[in-house]
Amino acid sequence: xxxxxxxxxxxxxxxxxxxxxxxxxxxxxxxxxxxxxxxxxxxxxxxxxxxxxxxxxxxxxxxxxxxxxxxxxxxxxxxxxxxxxxxxxxxxxxxxxxxxxxxxxxxxxxxxxxxxxxxxxxxxxxxxxxxxxxxxxxxxxxxxxxxxxxxxxxxxxxxxxxxxxxxxxxxxxxxxxxxxxxxxxxxxxxxxxxxxxxxxxxxxxxxxxxxxxxxxxxxxxxxxxxxxxxxxxxxxxxxxxxxxxxxxxxxxxxxxxxxxxxxxxxxxxxxxxxxxxxxxxxxxxxxxxxxxxxxxxxxxxxxxxxxxxxxxxxxxxxxxxxxxxxxxxxxxxxxxxxxxxxxxxxxxxxxxxxxxxxxxxxxxxxxxxxxxxxxxxxxxxxxxx
Ligand code: SF4
Ligand code: SF4
Numbered sequence: 001x002x003x004x005x006x007x008x009x010x011x012x013x014x015x016x017x018x019x020x021x022x023x024x025x026x027x028x029x030x031x032x033x034x035x036x037x038x039x040x041x042x043x044x045x046x047x048x049x050x051x052x053x054x055x056x057x058x059x060x061x062x063x064x065x066x067x068x069x070x071x072x073x074x075x076x077x078x079x080x081x082x083x084x085x086x087x088x089x090x091x092x093x094x095x096x097x098x099x100x101x102x103x104x105x106x107x108x109x110x111x112x113x114x115x116x117x118x119x120x121x122x123x124x125x126x127x128x129x130x131x132x133x134x135x136x137x138x139x140x141x142x143x144x145x146x147x148x149x150x151x152x153x154x155x156x157x158x159x160x161x162x163x164x165x166x167x168x169x170x171x172x173x174x175x176x177x178x179x180x181x182x183x184x185x186x187x188x189x190x191x192x193x194x195x196x197x198x199x200x201x202x203x204x205x206x207x208x209x210x211x212x213x214x215x216x217x218x219x220x221x222x223x224x225x226x227x228x229x230x231x232x233x234x235x236x237x238x239x240x241x242x243x244x245x246x247x248x249x250x251x252x253x254x255x256x257x258x259x260x261x262x263x264x265x266x267x268x269x270x271x272x273x274x275x276x277x278x279x280x281x282x283x284x285x286x287x288x289x290x291x292x293x294x295x296x297x298x299x300x301x302x303x304x305x306x307x308x309x310x311x312x313x314x315x316x317x318x319x320x321x322x323x324x325x326x327x328x329x330x331x332x333x334x335x336x337x338x339x340x341x342x343x344x345x346x347x348x349x350x351x352x353x354x355x356x357x358x359x360x361x362x363x364x365x366x367x368x369x370x371x372x373x374x375x376x377x378x379x380x381x382x383x384x385x
Contacts, residue, residue, distance in 0.1 A: 006050060013047040017168040020070030021046040025086075027094040028053065031060035035101045038142065040131070041090070042108055043068035043082045048135070055138040062099065066090040077114030078341065080372030084119050091124045106131040106146070109153060112315035112343035114372060130314045148314070155317040162204040169200040169276060177272075185264075192268065200276060210235075236277045243269045294340045294373060297355035297363065299332065305352035306330055312344035312353060320344075342368045 013021050023046035030053060041064040042052050049065055056063065067086040068076035076082030091097070091105075105126045107115065110133055117128035132141050132152035141148060174196045181189050247265050251257040299320070308328030313321040318337040321330050321344070345353045345368045355363040 006054060009047065009050055014164045014167050015171040017047075017164070018172055022067075022070030023049045023065065025065045025067045025090055027090075027096060027099075028063040028065060030056045030063055031058075033060045033062050033099075035099065037061050037100065038106060039064065039096060039100060039102075039104065040106045040138075041066055041087065042135075043071065043073045043076050043111070045070055045072040045076065048072055051135045052138070055135040058139065059142060062096060064090050064094055064096060064105070073108045074110040074113065077111045078373050080114065082111060082114055084115055084123075087115055087120055088123050091120075091126055103127055104129055108135075109133050109148075109315055110155070110317060110343075112347050113341050114346070116369065117311070117347060118349055130311075133317060150319050153314070153317065154319050157207065159205070162207055163201070166200040166204040169204075170197045173200075173272065173275060188264075195269070196272060199272060203276065236273045240266075240270060240273050243273075294342075294355075296358045297340050299335055299338050299340070299344070300354055300356050300362075301330065301332055302352045302354070303329065305350045307350050307352075309349055311347040311349065315343040315347050317341060317343065342373075345369075 023044050025044050028049075037060050039062045040052065040056065042048055044065050044067055049063075052063060066082065067089070068082035071079065071081045073082060103126045105120075106129045107117075109130045112130060115128075117130075120126055120128050129146055130148070131146075132138060132148055133155055134152070137148075137152045141152060174193060177192050177196050178189070181192050185192070244262070244266050247269075248257070248262060251261055306329050308323065308325070308330060310323045310325075310330065312330055313323045318334070318339055320332055320334045320338050322333055323330050340355070342355070345355065345365045348365065351365045354365055355368065357363060
């Protein structure tokens with residue numbers, strides 16, 4: 001029964017992933033924890049809480065669920081919903097301080113874009129240990145004595161996740177399209193549904209084959225109110241052109257060609273491809289659109305300030321860093337992989353990291369800590385203590 005529930009939750013919340021899905025905040029006991037048991041913390045996105053609980057099912061532990069307004073860890077922390085304030089609040093109100101003798105708490109690594117380990121320590125005396133990116137790696141992380149391998153630190157985009165993303169896009173579109181079809185175009189009901197589900201699946205499944213052609217534009221686009229979230233340029237246009245070509249070929253070969261047919265389907269495919277080009281925090285398969293101004297930033301290191309503490313290496317989801325433990329300094333051999341998440345900057349205790357803009361302007365660590373990035377790539381001030 002439990003397995004069935006977990007399966008149903010996964011399906012439903014994957015289909016509705018675009019919407020926040022809050023679960024109760026507070027303390028959850030897993031197994032029979034005692035005063036030496038590890039303490040984990042996560043956001044209150046319901047699916048994440050369920051997945052963390054499942055990963056920890058063989059462990060006796062405490063799990064703290066902090067308020068992220070129902071957003072997942074990465075979006076919540078980056079967008080200013082999963083904050084220092086929400087973490088401190090659950091640490092102080094859950095009663096965990098009386099239940100354990102230690103003050104170590106394991107955070108999901110992707111929270112590092114928004115939650116400052118130094119500040120948590122200063123305000124609560126709890127020491128933050130950055131756990132793995134994926135909850136499924138928690139058992140190995142514990143077995144390894146809370147050590148992460150470089151694989152555990154890296155955000156990958158495996159097939160399962162790509163299929164989840166495809167379903168996340170297709171489901172809300174299919175509802176809109178079905179309503180419109182029901183009202184105006186009932187005979188195309190089936191074809192529209194096939195199209196709306198097939199296109200995202202094809203794009204996400206074959207994403208690794210074409211993603212290398214999605215490099216962001218070299219120059220800043222001219223921003224205006226219509227180009228904030230859409231990038232209807234190279235890849236979407238090629239897709240649209242290809243679809244119309246196939247449509248014309250198919251209709252000619254089957255003898256159903258008419259200009260009305262071509263125009264209707266060209267319009268529908270244009271709208272669908274436009275929607276799938278929505279640049280929401282990189283969740284589109286046409287993701288490196290270059291509409292987010294942050295994508296033009298370059299990560300930079302002030303070697304004089306760096307003391308080799310290694311927090312940047314611990315939190316970077318793209319493995320951009322190598323820590324030189326002999327020279328107490330970090331090197332950045334893979335900056336080309338940087339996705340401008342800002343986690344390394346937020347966590348560096350010596351402010352040795354910062355972004356540089358296209359105009360070579362220095363963007364200070366304080367700015368990155370204070371202004372959080374929303375879904376459409378705009379930074380806003382967040383009251384993050
Ligand atoms: S850049 Fe900052 S976090 Fe990274 S090793 Fe240097 S001092 Fe530590
Ligand atoms: S190097 Fe880039 S990807 Fe890595 S943590 Fe820093 S900003 Fe994020």
